Amino acid sequence: MSLLVIGTVAFDAIETPFGKTDKIVGGAATFGSLAASYFYNKVKIVAVVGDDFPQAFIKDLNKHTIDTEGLQIKAGEKSFFWSGKYHNDMNTRDTLITELNVLADFDPIIPESYQDCEYLMLGNLTPQVQQTVINRLKNRPKLIVLDTMNFWMDIMLDDLLATIKMIDVLTINDAEARQLSGEYSLVKAANKILTMGPKYLIIKKGEHGALLFGEGKIFAAPALPLAEVFDPTGAGDTFAGGFIGYMAKVGTVNFNNMKNAIIFGSALASFCVEKFGTEKILNLTQEEIAARVQEFVSLSKFEI
């Protein structure tokens, strides 16, 4: 039994109103697997990097009990690189550079030892690669969570629709839910998206929290109001990784467990944005996470 995370392992260069980084390690599978590792100790990744990627960081992943057998290292090639600049509101950003490099012809090879996968997080990637991973698993995982973005809706909607037919939980933001459904009301958008395949939909609303739809129910999770958002990069991946890591820990897929999984995912994401890149989520303690989750409890609890 294991939790497989697929996505990018890559370099980011980030500029925010608070500062600027050189190339630092980022990527959906990086953030997702690190977040999941706080709840579950059989996290495995499938990703591709060039030989410019630091061995030391792979060791950091391994220290988090993350299995990197499925991390392909392409000799003589370069890792995926993204550079972006956040605006003052920290909600919008401009992409400055995208260098696909090794990602251009990424073939997600699943090691034989990964075939015990019960929980699958498909981090943001081309829908075809996401679909290939599902097809290459001999047993259909118990829970498949897919994260995607507007970019794939713009340029390969048919592939995306084919892929989300095969999954259990879709995580997108509110603008993407509106785009995918053609409905402005998020309730109508969710109802429509839930006819496209997924049994559950999580709509991420950044500083406004998240909504979970499924089983005819709705759950509204708050976001922790933060004085400073230092760098939002990776927050969505961290959220998804924390979510599926918690689900793997509890082991039963239902709406109630997903509510808690959203709170734990949100707690991890709230740490992620406090520093650049993976700095904060590389070094959390269980005590810090428990305290942060309690902040979510007191933030939203009322007794009527």
Place this chain on the structure above:
Amino acid sequence: MSLLVIGTVAFDAIETPFGKTDKIVGGAATFGSLAASYFYNKVKIVAVVGDDFPQAFIKDLNKHTIDTEGLQIKAGEKSFFWSGKYHNDMNTRDTLITELNVLADFDPIIPESYQDCEYLMLGNLTPQVQQTVINRLKNRPKLIVLDTMNFWMDIMLDDLLATIKMIDVLTINDAEARQLSGEYSLVKAANKILTMGPKYLIIKKGEHGALLFGEGKIFAAPALPLAEVFDPTGAGDTFAGGFIGYMAKVGTVNFNNMKNAIIFGSALASFCVEKFGTEKILNLTQEEIAARVQEFVSLSKFEI
């Protein structure tokens, strides 16, 4: 002991993607007093109308046990009139017509029988008129809630700042909190605003719910995800009225009671937007309100 609501009693003409109205009754004091009346039976209003205002509607207010002794009716003059058109997102609107009419020289006269006021809702009006009401009350009310908007921040900030020094709870939306404080982070904005006088701040975020700040604590209330928002006019006034009505009912001013008051206010507001104008909140039952509040409970409850 009574709850005084001051604000406009007026006509609105509204256009939304769902339809269009002729002149219908609206106004902050109308929505606010009706909402409060579901929780407290000593609601009194101070407002001004022209003799074009329908007597039948005043009777409707009285049926809700709302005392209209302080409703001035100016012979030969016309009631305040606002006309607006909502965009497709229902969050933004254009003002088409504003006719101040009787509001231009509104002098808020407080009947002697209103001097038992313990709870005061200052609905959106010029800051000077709001301040005059406070000054004319012989005893300082136990709880003063003030609702305002960006318009007064734009054109008479000094008067507004002088008035909010005198109150307990300020209710504004997120854009207004950012404008008033000059801070983008709502946590920083709230901290700054809480140094300006109010002990509590409620930031209304529309479809994203509301945040309550005060006593060093934060509460995040969800909004009910709605399939249809028919007409948002009056939702903020209804929220404020429901909030203070509930506070008057429980009688003790503290953060915990305010959390529930926000849920009750949000429940009333969620009804308000289901029909044009006051149509829905004129005819609610306690059972409907209790059921709606339970929807808020199940929407946001989780057990960790």
